[in-house]
Amino acid sequence: MYRKRLLAALSVGSLLLVGCSSGIREPPLVGQITNNQVLEVQVLASTDDAEESASGGVTRSSTTLELIRSASNQTVGLRFTGLTIPSGATIINAYLQFRAKASTSEATSLAIQAQAADNPLSFSGTSYNVSSRARTTASVAWSPAAWTLGTAGSAQRTPDLAPVLQEVVNRPGWTSGNALALIVTGTGKRVASAFDEGSANAPLLHVEYSTVDTPPVPTVEARISTGTDDAEESASGGVTRSSTTLELVRSTSDQTVGLRFSGLEIPRGVAITNAYLQFKASKTTSEVTSLTVQGQAADDAVSFSGSSYNISSRTRTTASVAWSPAAWTSGVAGSAQRTPDLAPVIQEIVGRPGWVSGNALALIVTGTGQRVARSYEGSPADAPLLHIEYSATDTPPNINRFAAEPGSVVKGQPISLSWSVSDPDGDPLSCTLDVNGDGVADHTISNCRTTTSQTHTYTTAGRYWPTLSVTDPDDASDTATASLHITNSTTVTVAAAGDIACDPLDPDFNGGAGTATNCRMKATSDLLLAMKPD
The missing domain is CATH 2.60.40.10 (Immunoglobulins)
Structure with missing residues (x-):
């Protein structure tokens, strides 16, 4: 069972953020923690609650909010700012809390929607500025009970608005800290305090939501760190380890390029979720180029030597990844200079029985065409970089x-x-x-x-x-x-020092203890027998 208790409160002006106890629960997924939070925020400005008449006129300075009938049925807008709800959070419960400014009991039927916007603006005095705003598909109906002047209780509280708020925080552009606007329409009448009647009595939005904290993806990045770890092998087998560039792969002929990365802190057998090589262009090239990337099939690849065919003679992984790079521009290290996902190649290496965290791996590039990258000798800071992401799933010892x-x-x-x-x-x-x-x-x-x-x-x-x-x-x-x-050990004294030791097998033994004829000598020390109790 997973146990977690969150007890925290933060008060900032009229904003109250309270962490509630999540009690005892099973985590939703391995490595994830569900946190339940409560957020309460009131209308904080005159321009954040507004009434729009049937003719489109917008009033933002009234001390009351007629829900909904004033001279005619109107549209009411309420905007709440600084909602620290993460994008994609699950809305568990939400409601509006009003304070009654008048005693009313007539039949009233209201509908509450939100503005379908990532971060809505305050209400302006422009005609129809409330009703013209795009609204959520989600809508909640409310038929409030009778209100009594000065009361802010359950009768002045809406039903659960979670579906409305969920639609907003699920928007791709929603970001924690954004504002949210609610729009109320309908028939009948209830009269609530507005911001201009007193900020303490302004409408309040209560939101309960949950988030899932996912640990960051374990990531390893290693750059070529020595001149013997990037090398080029010509078609005739000659190996060059001191060039300032790496031709991928045509130089005077198509060559084989080797890249070795050491000290990779990747546990054996983990799932490789993403991997790539990042180069920096040393030359502007655009000819059609087709490359293949494999790994050396070794537990701990050694640096490249100057021996003939030292790169191409190495046993390679079964897995390979094809790469047809876009045109390169000199000095750029971007997506065009980045390989496709090399996860299958890396997975084959770290899945080897002899792989140990901290080992080195080598990648081997072959193909046709030309792209020219910086090497370690050309610029250590721009040398090829290997990026690996893996799943943190751990196998117990x-x-x-x-x-x-x-x-x-x-x-x-x-x-x-x-x-x-x-x-x-x-x-x-x-x-x-x-x-x-x-x-x-x-x-x-x-x-x-x-x-x-x-x-x-x-x-x-x-x-x-x-x-x-x-x-x-x-x-x-x-x-x-x-x-x-x-x-325990048990010690028994058979004969103590000074006792006469008699030999019952002596032919002169006659049963007479202590006689000279059947006793040969005195014991010179204790004779002990040690016995185990069992």
Whole structure:
């Protein structure tokens, strides 16, 4: 179960933001947290509540809002600013709260919509400025009960307006902090306080919403960092590692280009969600070019050497990605200089059994045509860059073996607790060892891959169940328990120093204890016999 409690309040002028308790809930998705929030904001200016008559005249300075009949049925507009609701948030509940400015009880039927706008402007005095605004498809009907002067209770509160607000915050252009306008039409009459009657009594919008906090996508970026990590191999096999440019791929002939990226902190077996190479153009070129990008099929690719065919002779991944780059303009490092998604190629490498986080990988480019990119030697800051995004899904570590050796010893004698651990992702592992099995860690082992045992001496007899826990950097863990028996030793004195030691097998033995004929000598020290109680 996931447990989270949010208790926070922020008051800014007439804006109140309150975090409410989400209680106990299951998270909607692994790695996501649902936060429920409450937002309340009042009308904050004369130009943010307005009445439009049937003839189109707009009044913005009245101390009351007639919902809806004044001299005739009118259209009422209400605008609320600074709504810190994230785009795409789920609106759970919403309502308008009015304060009655007159006692009224006639039958009244109202409809509430929102302006279909990302960030609506204040109301102007222009004719029909309220009714001419585009409105949401969503609409909520309200038949309010009788109102009593001075009351701001449930009778003055609209039904749930969530469908109306949801349509607005789902708009592509909605941004947290925008304004929202509501438009009220209908028949009948209820009279509410307006902003100009007193800001404390102005209409209030109450919104409850939820958001999902998604952790950022793990991203690794590595740039060529040494001259031996970008190289060109000619058709005759000669390898150049010191050029200031990389011809992709025609130079005097079509060549093979190698790019190596080191220190890639990517756990083994993660899902690669996106990857690309980013080049910077060293020359303006536009000829038709067709390239293929593969990876070296190796766990930890080594730098390129000057040996003939050192690039093309390397075993390559089955996965490959085709690239037909658009025209390049010298000095530009944009989308035209960026490969398509290389995820299949990178996935094949990091999925290898021998891949370990921190290893290097090499990419190999072949094809026809020409695009000319900056190399490390040409400009280290503009050298090719590898961008990788991956899923943070973590595979837990494993305790392959945990044992107490020997399984039974006398108290006071040392015992060895040994183990073997592994991690499918290749992550570093730490362990805690609870020698008594009481839930308290007695030893912490920072690297329990290389340190594989711990000696402990038990001073009290009994049965023990020591527990080993292994944890990776993402807090995924595994636990194992061993069993051992610590015993007491029992010492029995057979003969004490100075006692006469008699030999019952002596032929002179006659059953007479203490006689010289059947006893040979005195014991010179205690003769002890140690026995286990079991």
